[in-house]
Each structure stands twice: as structure tokens, then as C-alpha cells.
Amino acid sequence: MSAIEISNVTKTLNEFELNIENLNIEKGFITGFIGPNGSGKTTTIKLILNMIFKDSGSIKIFGKEYKSDDIDIKQMIGYVGDVSGYIPESKLKDIKKGISVFYKNWDEKVYQKYVEKFKLNENKRYKDLSKGQQKKFELVMALSHHPKIIIMDEPTANLDPLVRNEFLEILQEHIEKEEATVFYSTHITSDLDKVSDYLVFIYNGKIIFKGERDIILDNHRIIRGNKNLIDNDTKKELVSFKENQFGFEGLTSNVKSAYEVFGEEVVYDKANLEDILMYYTRG
Known part of the structure; x- marks a missing residue:
């Protein structure tokens, strides 16, 4: 119960x-x-x-x-x-x-x-x-x-x-x-x-x-990479993201699925709860 x-x-x-x-x-x-x-x-x-x-x-x-x-x-x-x-x-x-x-x-x-x-x-x-x-x-x-x-x-x-x-x-x-x-x-x-x-x-x-x-923490990752990797298909893997002069940074809720799309072309960092809260709110 x-x-x-x-x-x-x-x-x-x-x-x-x-x-x-x-x-x-x-x-x-x-x-x-x-x-x-x-x-x-x-x-x-x-x-x-x-x-x-x-x-x-x-x-x-x-x-x-x-x-x-x-x-x-x-x-x-x-x-x-x-x-x-x-x-x-x-x-x-x-x-x-x-x-x-x-x-x-x-x-x-x-x-x-x-x-x-x-x-x-x-x-x-x-x-x-x-x-x-x-x-x-x-x-x-x-x-x-x-x-x-x-x-x-x-x-x-x-x-x-x-x-x-x-x-x-x-x-x-x-x-x-x-x-x-x-x-x-x-x-x-x-x-x-x-x-x-x-x-x-x-x-x-x-x-x-x-x-x-x-x-939840295992499934979520912060992804960083080159801006040219962002298109309509790759956006679907991200809860939300932001771009700057160096590239993009976003949050995925399914690291396995994101890896199939981005592969080794991006960096995968662990996300804490503050990161997760921020990206979902932004999204």
C-alpha cells in the first residue's frame, strides 16, 4: 500500500x-x-x-x-x-x-x-x-x-x-x-x-x-557540442537547450537514445537535480 x-x-x-x-x-x-x-x-x-x-x-x-x-x-x-x-x-x-x-x-x-x-x-x-x-x-x-x-x-x-x-x-x-x-x-x-x-x-x-x-539522474545528461549538430531531428532528443558562440548545451532525458543520434560528436556530462529543474522549466 x-x-x-x-x-x-x-x-x-x-x-x-x-x-x-x-x-x-x-x-x-x-x-x-x-x-x-x-x-x-x-x-x-x-x-x-x-x-x-x-x-x-x-x-x-x-x-x-x-x-x-x-x-x-x-x-x-x-x-x-x-x-x-x-x-x-x-x-x-x-x-x-x-x-x-x-x-x-x-x-x-x-x-x-x-x-x-x-x-x-x-x-x-x-x-x-x-x-x-x-x-x-x-x-x-x-x-x-x-x-x-x-x-x-x-x-x-x-x-x-x-x-x-x-x-x-x-x-x-x-x-x-x-x-x-x-x-x-x-x-x-x-x-x-x-x-x-x-x-x-x-x-x-x-x-x-x-x-x-x-x-532519473542516470537517464538525464547534459550534452555539449557544435551548433551545426542542432536540427529538427536532434532537437527531439533534448528537453531544452541553449546556444552560444562556442556551440550548444542541452539536457536529454534518455541518454541511450541521445547517444544513438549524437554518438561521439558531443560531450555527455552528469546532471544534478538543479540542472534538471532548470532545463525542464526552460523547456
């Missing part, structure tokens, strides 16, 4: 339209959700969290679909976003006290373990924490009720690399112990290069591609 199943979901917000025909998030893995701003990442997450209502289609969490207010489903989900929603003037211990009572699986030992690990002072007000400490506290709150699914919407935005690495290490450690599922939306593709098992790329409200990260 998939952790999240999305089928034929549509949602119109002003002039933006989200249309996801089929998307299954694999249980027990980290799935990266990428795409440029305005593509529908946050809208999709809000639909999964039942914060907004879909126009049509089906969203199931471990085979269950939301009713008007399905507490059982919400018990299974932990969330860390760009904005926490906590009252800035509240002390950490008061935030914990107010939220923990809503979770039947709240684990005070897990909470205290991570508070000590992150060296968080519970008597401090949330607004007095650094950005990094705020995110650590939000992660602690998300992990302390043993969620089966952890949904993240730009959780490491504006954090320095050291804090991001610590954040990701704790996340990986937790899901290995808990066999949890992570759905991780971010524009920081280097984070997903490190931790993701699967990738979903959304653009203009539609899923452009999805699959195992390693297979």
Missing part, C-alpha cells in the same frame, strides 16, 4: 489550475517534490493536509480518504513548513503543552531526547530563537508523536548549510527507526540530492515526471 494516493485531483485557485492524474507516494521512503515557485507544490500539500478542499478526485492516506474532519488521519501526519503558525511570544514549553494533548501517541521521552540533542531552552520564547533553532523545535514537535507520514514544505529555507545537514541527518535517522514516509517539498535541490529516494517534478500544476531518484 502507498502512503499517499492521489487520483484525478483538480483544484482551481483564481487563474491557477492544479491537475494531478495519478501520484502514489511510496511507504517508508523520502520522496522529493520539486518545481519552480507557483507550480503547485504548496497547493498539493494543503490538499493532502485537508487544509483546502479539492474540486474533484481522490486523496487517500494509507487507504483512507478524508471525511469532514478525520482525526485518525491527522494523528498519522507530522508537518514542518516554511511558517510554523506558533504564537511568537509563547515559550517552547507552553507550545508543547498546548499541542501535545491532541496527539494520542505523544511520546514525552522522544520529545525530551530531541530537546536535549538540539540544546533547546524550553523557557525561551519562540520568537527569541534563531531561525535554525526554530526549525529544530518544529521538527521535534513533528517527530514526537510518532507520525507515519512527515510532510515538509520548504523546511530548510533560509537555513545555513550546517543546520540543514543536521536537520536532514535527524530526519533520516528518525524514518529509519520509525519506518516513516517523508514527502519533502523544496527548491533547495541539493538537499534532495543527499536524502531523497524518489522524485516528483511538478510544473504549471501538472506532474512532468516522477520515479526513483537514481534512475
